[in-house]
Amino acid sequence: MDNSLQQDLIESYLPDNGSYYCLGDDGTDESHFIYVLNAILSGTARLNVLLPTATILAFTIFAPLLTNDGKCHTLNRWLMGFFLAISAASCIFFLFTDSFRTARGRLYYGVATRNGIWTFNGGRRKPCTPSEYRLRWIDLFHALLSLIAFLTFAGLHNDVLECYHLEIPRKVTNSVPLVVGFVISVLFVVFPSKRRGIGYPFLLQKDALYTRN
Template identity: 75%
Template sequence: MNNSSKQKLIEICDSEDDQNNFYTTADDDIADSNFIYILNTILSGTARLNVLLPTATILAFTIFAPLLTNDGKCENLEKWFMGFFLALSAASCIFFSFTDSFRTATGRLHYGIATVKGIWTFNGGRTKPCVPSDYRLRWADIFHALLSLIAFLTFAASHADVLDCYRLVVPRKVTNSVPLVVGFAVSFLLVMFPSRRRGIGYPFLLQSDALYYRN
């Protein structure tokens, strides 16, 4: 084999090695990008838990429950007040799960509630987004509303004043452990299956997150 043939063979081998290195780098980049996307999804969902969970409702319930139940020493009227407040709080968990928002061409922010036909704004439905069907009610909204409701009812049913008010006897281990287990399970599901809604109390600027672009 002459020198020119050897030189061509060396060049071919070098070019094949470069291509293999290129493909390996591309595969690594794809794997890294997939890992980063999954990590960003988890971290983004975790950061939104304070909104997706009924945090404000639970805080309000914690403040008013001792007042409405007289520290657990309820009479008939106080039991009715507590029942009404409990139902109102549960309804708020469902309601806020269905709220959404959008901006008009002028940049004005409008809030509304998702329906089967689209979003119904709180100004009587006069203002609508460019594509109302993008905001229609979905099964995922019902799923998130149920998770929020379960989290609140578990907390409320484990509240000491509520149990004393209705003369319910529950072991302390149950009242201490069940809310934690349910809260962890609900939080995990909300992180894995996040909501696309940008409702009341949700920062609208987060809608620029690519993870939550509407289909």
Template identity: 45%
Template structure:
């Protein structure tokens, strides 16, 4: 007679939480604000070197360079013409760094050139005839040392952009040697990084002709 042993039956019970409401997720702490170093800002600015140039000068460069260089195949006539053309645009970048503007009380924007005594307005009659007391003190817009630094840097930035243009490079170096090609690849990038860092360290508050108008106090 075989004895069949019964296994003890085990009852499984669902262990449910006594609290039916789901747990409220804990709020995550806000991430710390990212601190950008001067080098990272400079590298970011290097990728957008064209933004540091007057828009009119940059537009003229992009439109006229293919015609001035004959699409990169310069000869005895187009070579000197390209040099003159680039020199005029570089002078435009230099002089544009000394221009400034202000918004009068009547809402009109007036442009002028910064001098040692103040701003010389391009349209003084319009500013004086727009109403009494709308023109601010122009003496606070006088030229500063930082303006000369920005003028020099603007010329370097323009030359950097020009050296990266294939039509300009093919015009003066149609078949560069290996060493020359390395210089053309490295030097503009180095100049761009240095200029971008200096633009970060020495920012300008002038709202000149062709430059983006940014909010901020007038030069003191």
């Protein structure tokens, strides 16, 4: 009985052409499709970094406090304007940040410049090829998209509109931020970023689809 049971177990693990498909590479043209699909999914995963989600969340929390729920006085308007400027600047700043690892594996963060990267905590430490980290036109494009997304959401916020006595139809305030957010998200996926700055998921540091070489 023991030998019979053992034989049944062995046969149950043998390949059966009718039970499942082999997962080997068959050399078809699906490799290009899979690469494009992976690129799209990877770009979608980066939307939480490229889009100003943290800035919008902070604005949603502090806007009712700074505007006194839309019933603003002169001080409230100045505070709201200052907070808007700081939040808009943060949208641009974080998209210009980047990171690199030394030979020992230590991680350094910095800001992309025209000549390379200026590190926060690295002193004179620089990556092996500083030119790969220099500021590019695509970075300005990403920063502009992030700024537009934030200003659209903030400018059409109900408390902001009431604070500055602006009257905009409710359909516009409800639909425009969604449309703008969707269009900008698509552009971020189509034109992805290779930056691994502040807020970039640590586990995705070695993504083959976004290597610099």
